[in-house]
Amino acid sequence: MSGQRKCPDCGSSEIVEDAHYAQNQLVCADCGFILTEGLLTTTFQDEEHLQEVTYSRSTGQNEQLSRCKLRGIKRVQDLCKVLYLPAVFEDTALSYFQRAIEHPSFHLVSLEKKEILVGCCVFVTCRQHNWPLTMGTICSLLYADKELFASVYLCVLKELELDVPALSLTDLVKTHLNSFKLFQSSASVPAKFAEDKEKMVARTIQIVELASETWLVTGRHPIPIVTAAAYLAWQSLQPVGRLTCTFARFCKMAGTDLPPPAHLRLKELNDILLRMASQLAWLRVLNVDKKTVVKHIGDLLQHRHFLLRSSFSSGDTEDQSATAVGDGSVSSPQAAGCSAQAEGCHPGGKQKCSSVRRPLLPPCLINPRKRLRTAALSPSDQAITGDEAISDSEIEQYLRSQEEMQEFSKAQAWH
């Protein structure tokens, strides 16, 4: 190519190809005349094939932002990658982080808090897109203190004025069970313990819905309830081999940890199921107790609406609901069962009814803890205006006498 051309200026045939600041040029070696230049700009079609560098990866961003912001941005991106979040989440989380870090209450805080701020931004983004992520997960990923996370999170919500929807339990169940290693047999999971994922998820969701209808979910941590429900679902799907497996062993096999409140939740769930079982005619003859109720969870869940209504009273109208329930029964065994119960109720009087049915209340009201409440103000106290005269004798009780003062200074001298 260079051999064929001639410099228009001096006529020499020595043309070299040179790159002047990365711009390709054909230059005459003798006089320096530029024959042709490469393109400085690229067209749209060219750029499609270019490996373009995003601003966040180029060094342009490094110069404009401070080190702490850069570090925070990188941490947000890393956290989103670890959690396999979609790209939209990353952008939202980054925008929240950049807004928050400008705020005076987050700009001059300890590094620990800035780290937690990163976690909070990602957590808020996930909650707003209804992605089920718990605070426990974020705290364990960041090795953060839970109380500190809680305070930073509430601060972020207040300062950025964000609205966060509630955590959806159904999605949480699906995500949490995804991490269980029970769905295929392996070295640690014998064949009879492996379970089909769809069935287990469906049954766990049903048990969690039952728990939320009976006041076991309101105000409590969601994960222990999900773990307890998963255990019951797993046991009930094949009770034969699995009844002997303890809760702790189940969690170890599944590869999750057992949160301490889960035992209490399991106990409460069993209590509810037992009460429901006492309403099913064919179960009453079997003498179900808390160990064997698991076998019948399938039946109980199928008729749970009816059973809940019949086993828990509203408080006032016990007899009326018993007869109403007798009229509106679903199928023949149940009709026989509950008309028998209604008949058994009436001759037995209200006492028998109330022993069978219990009001549907949160557990803390069923077993109330003794509380020290100060008594209401007595009438003489209520007449205080605040401006009464103060007698000297009343004040004397708060002052030390001379002897007491000497004793005290002597005692202090020993320090």
Added chain:
Amino acid sequence: MDADSDVALDILITNVVCVFRTRCHLNLRKIALEGANVIYKRDVGKVLMKLRKPRITATIWSSGKVICTGATSEEEAKFGARRLARTLQKLGFQVIFTDFKVVNVLAVCNMPFEIRLPEFTKNNRPHASYEPELHPAVCYRIKPLRATLQIFSTGSITVTGPNVKAVASAVEQIYPFVFESRKEIL
């Protein structure tokens, strides 16, 4: 049960916090030496003094600022604060009782029904915040009254506000919202 029917709700005031100034410098060591029922916290620079008759705990700083907590009504708070100022006067300081102000009132109220918290939060979105992983109650803020209510699923409500009137109006305001999210018979 109609929300408009007159239901007498018992609001029990559990704590009233007030402040006042003595307009003179206070020698904390002298108070710790000559006063009975005092605890001297040297590291933070304050003295805790407890009164018996109105059950009140006062935090006294050397600048002359005093914070009183533990009273069960605004009048009782003033009653105790004046007694405290008189005690300091008897200890020999030139105390003038000024700038008395009730800063915070904490009250508890019990609703006769249980409340479904997730439903309540959904209906009262910007003001209510419910995080079951953090706290079992819904935190509801009423900005114009500067009051915060903590609503539990058992129907118990804890209210904090700047004075007793604000607390009472906060309970009045929250009642219809809480009533519509009450637990219904299954």
